[in-house]
Amino acid sequence: MADPLSRVFSALADPTRRDIVARLAVGDATVNELAAPYDVTVQAVSKHLKVLEEAGLVSRSREAQRRPVHLEAEVFDLMTKWIERYRRQAEERYRRLDDVLRDMPDAGPTAPTEGNPP
């Protein structure tokens, strides 16, 4: 599971982690602050942050004994690019199908338009 795309998708496949990302979009926060709203231990949240960090979605700096967590938004582009590519392709195909159906108002029961003579 080395590839970056898998890590990003996987990281965001968890609702708690998505919520953390949502809250970090507003502003940086410490681990304890982030952990407060959830009814899990702070260690669990620390694990979540590790996952987000390994996916490149988040970075932690050092500031006294606090470790402010910062959202790294660039990685989103990786996903967006992948998604857009295939969404567009599928839509294009959909549009083309419409054209075909319009151009073929009376398709016969047997449709050998795919004639691929050996």
Add this chain to the structure above:
Amino acid sequence: MADPLSRVFSALADPTRRDIVARLAVGDATVNELAAPYDVTVQAVSKHLKVLEEAGLVSRSREAQRRPVHLEAEVFDLMTKWIERYRRQAEERYRRLDDVLRDMPDAGPTAPTEGNPP
């Protein structure tokens, strides 16, 4: 893990599944066709398709004994919306930080309101 967004992200967190989606963007295909390139059993691919279907990314119709798989591109919007929202928010915040730094051309080495006595 009932929520749709988690299911979609989770479904796309697997490289094989992403590849299947990529190939379905080109055109519908049967399970056996889809399974061919991978060196796993057809049952494994069937499981992958089930995951994709439960995420709403794919639909299967019935056609004789074949089950053509079709890519359902709308669900992508769910992800795109979520991603765009927080990406935009984070970028906005980044831009604002730049403004702050520009408006504060002579920030001392000691942080402003955060008393850091020697």
Add this chain to the structure above:
DNA sequence: CGCTTGGTCAACCGAATGGTTGACAAGCAT
């Protein structure tokens, strides 16, 4: 009819995941 083709279901296995508790390090404050 019987058989081959296309696909799913069920049970199982090893590895990864999300969670817990407990110990511990690093800073700051007494």
Add this chain to the structure above:
DNA sequence: ATGCTTGTCAACCATTCGGTTGACCAAGCG
């Protein structure tokens, strides 16, 4: 030096996941 705060690491547990094998169903075809 002692202690409190913030956070991580390690070990463990239950569940999920990706994969396998084997049985099975549903259609077409000889």
